[in-house]
Amino acid sequence: MNYFNLIKIAINALRRNKVRAFLTMLGIIIGVASVITMLAIGQGSKKSIQDQVSKMGSNLIMVMPGSQFRGGVQMGNSNSKSLTLEDVNALKKQCRNIVALSPEVRSSGQVIYAHKNSPTSIFGTNLDYLAIKKITVANGRVFNDNEIKASAKVCLIGKTVIKNIFGENFNPIGYTIRFNSIPLKIIGVLSEKGQNNFGQDQDDLIIAPYTTVQKRILAITFIQAIYASAISEEKSQMAVNEMESVLRTNHKLKDGDENDFDVRTQAELIKMFSSISDVLTILLSAIAGISLLVGGIGIMNIMYVSVTERTREIGLRMAIGGRGRDILMQFLTESVLLSLIGGIIGISLGIGTSKCVASIMNWPVVVMPQAVILSFAVCTMIGIFFGWYPARKASNLDPIDALRYE
Amino acid sequence: MGRTIIQVKDLKKDFHVGEVTVHALRGINMTIEEGEFVAIMGTSGSGKSTMLNILGCLDKPTSGQYILDNVSMADMNRNQLAILRNSKLGFVFQSYNLLPRTTALENVELPLFYDSQKSAKERKSIALEALEAVGLADRMHHTPNQLSGGQQQRVAIARSLVNDPVVILADEATGNLDTRTSYEIMALFQELNSRGKTIIFVTHEPDIARFTSRNIIFRDGHITKEQYVSERSNARMMLNSLPNNNDYDY
Incomplete structure (x- = not known):
């Protein structure tokens, strides 16, 4: 059949x-x-x-310190001091495919006001940082260039921190808090961002001029990360290449040497x-x-x-x-x-x-x-x-x- | 008389029901020649149905020989028997066994589906020819529930004809029909027989057996009597002698 x-x-x-x-x-x-x-x-x-993800930050480029090679010893990434403010300046001058650039230094510790305290993180940045990370200020003002130069003891504060040490719906502008015993005057309140996609609270932070965090809180000369925005998503790979070559030159790396830094885009996140x-x-x-x-x-x-x-x-x-x-x-x-x-x-x-x-x-x-x-x-x-x-x-x-x- | 179509020698069939052995056939010998119209008769339990199953290659004997159209079925397996049935046998059943909700033409075509040699076109023309032979060409698109019992049986007869079998096996083919329709069916069988078809007709009704040319009577697994019908009735004439439906006033 x-x-x-x-x-x-x-x-x-x-x-x-x-x-x-x-x-x-x-x-x-x-x-x-x-x-x-x-x-x-x-x-x-x-x-x-x-x-x-790509809408909010496929333009975002992060530069992390990579591992260094010192006297034949491979160093860990976290202690690496390979990124400096000179790198930031060089990048700012030489890269054409980036629109915003900010150093980042960060520390965690207790924030104290009166009898209350709470653990949080402080980020030292410049003004571009807010644009790169799409953070806005709800109340008050951001710090200015003079305050950065002067390592002024001013800060912007996130909603969660306000809630923890002042209580909800409190306007803390003008108040002075202490972060690890350094007094910081609150000049602005950050808009609420809620949790990010990983479930992290994006409002539990303090932002201060990077000079302040670097000198007064951490007492270091290097920086911990560089954040940048590429002109467009299409240009982001070009920007990465550009930044890598600038940094290699700046770090005096020879051909064949491994990068002592790490440039990443949002691709991994996606x-x-x-x-x-x-x-x-x-x-x-x-x-x-x-x-x-x-x-x-x-x-x-x-x-x-x-x-x-x-x-x-x-x-x-x-x-x-x-x-x-x-x-x-x-x-x-x-x-x-x-x-x-x-x-x-x-x-x-x-x-x-x-x-x-x-x-x-x-x-x-x-x-x-x-x-x-x-x-x-x-x-x-x-x-x-x-x-x-x-x-x-x-x-x-x-x-x-x-x-x-x- | 023509050549031998069926030859059965010392055929026995036992059934094992639990520990009891039932001897359904106890040594049957018979020969059927081409062009014969044989009635196999007997009461229930006489072994006639078992005989028919074996003649129809649906069952295998316990011992003995059965040669159908020069082919011995002794060593055949299920598949070979199926092919044999498809090429050499035609079945007509008491309950017609037509596929429901299927047109007469498609029902008649059915055996040809199992013969991969035939194309769809050939199938159709052969089936139509068979329907014409039973006088139902005008009903080819009717389904069984649109046909009377007699018409259904005629469709079934047409189905048994399409593969041009060497023998048609009819099992109580008039059992479900009234007298008049029975006579019609027998007239059809006689007509087919007169055109050379060999027919084996199992029945327990003596007046139906009168239409055949030879009666073989079974009893308890033996053939007890075998006789040629001396005064064979003509079904067509009997039919005409019956009062016509039109004679009644409704």
Whole structure:
């Protein structure tokens, strides 16, 4: 028996029970549609996170001190003192692809006001820093160049710190707090930023002129990081290259020497967020996949019923020359057709649902062709897997018993 | 008489039901030649159904020989038997066994689906020819529930004809039909027989057996009587002698 005949017989058999065939398919339809939709939403959210991250800071370039090589000893990164203010000045002068540049020195310690104290971090920066990190001031003013030059004891303060040492809704401008025994006058309050995507509180900080932090709090001459903004996202790799070469020259590194600093962009961050989103997608799809499995069991159930119900038909087919293999293939084809047609409808429904979600809930969705191909493959597998036992049962029937079956 | 179509020698069939062995056939010998119209008769439990199953290659004998159209079925497996059934046998059942919600034409085509030699076009023309032979060409697109019992049985007969079998096996083919329709079916069988078809007809009704050319009577697994029908009835004539439906006033 050739395959064309087989498919024709199977289609005829399914046509005889349209409603039942449809209800059986429904399990597969819902399963496939939900898998497709979940994957589309997952992919969409991944893409939207990537978009968001790149919107807020794919221009962001961080320079961290790298490990140094001193007298044949590889030094750790954290103690490295390879970045200096001269580097900042050189970068400022020579790099054309960056628009903002700030040194960063930081320290953590206790911030004290009256009888209250709280642990927090202080960041020493220049004025560009606020622009680079997209921080704004809600109240008061930022420090000026003179205050930077003078290492003035002034600071900007985050909402969380205010809450911890002054209490909520307190306007602390003009008050003087102490950070590790250094008194700092509050001149501005930072706008609330909330938690970042890692769950860190972005309002638990104090910003002061880098000179103040460097000299008065840390008493160091080096800096701990340099932050910069590239002119545009496209130019950011050029900016990175430019900065690397400036820093290498400045650090008098010879060809072949390893960088004693580390220039990074937001690319790594994007990668990380994507992986989180991937895990979520897999999880959601797995749940949707379970409904697909249930749909498969539905097919198996109906095929069993169908075999029992059509026992006489099977007997007849055997009597007129159907071999066991023909019967097996017929029922297998029926179950594969059921699941494949269900799969096709499910895929269309899934794509439709994704589009609806996109337009009604304003979620970004991306239907991947791989998901569609995978669904096809899975449906075929389900058809074969769950159709096998009923088909086997049919093919093993004894024609005499089958013909006499009531 | 023509060549031998069926030759059965010392055929035995035992069934094992639990620890009891039932001897359904206890040594059957018979020969059927081309063009015969044989009735196998007997009460229930006589072994006639078992005989038919074996003749139809649906079951294998415990011992003995069965040669169908010069082919011995002794060493055949399930698949080979299926191919044999497809190429050499036609079945007509008491309950028609038509596929529901399937047109007469498609029902008749069915055996040809298992013969990969035939194209869709050939299938259709052969099936149509068979339907014409039973006088139902105009009903080819009707489904079984749109046909009367007699018409359904005629579709089933057409189905048994499409593979041009060497022998048609009919199992109580008139059992579900009223007298008039039975006669119609028998008339059809006689017509087919007159055109050279070999027919084996299992029945327990003596008046149906009168339409055949030879009666073989089974009892307890033996052939107890075998006789040629001396005064063979003509079903067409009997049919005409029945009061016509139109004679009644409704």
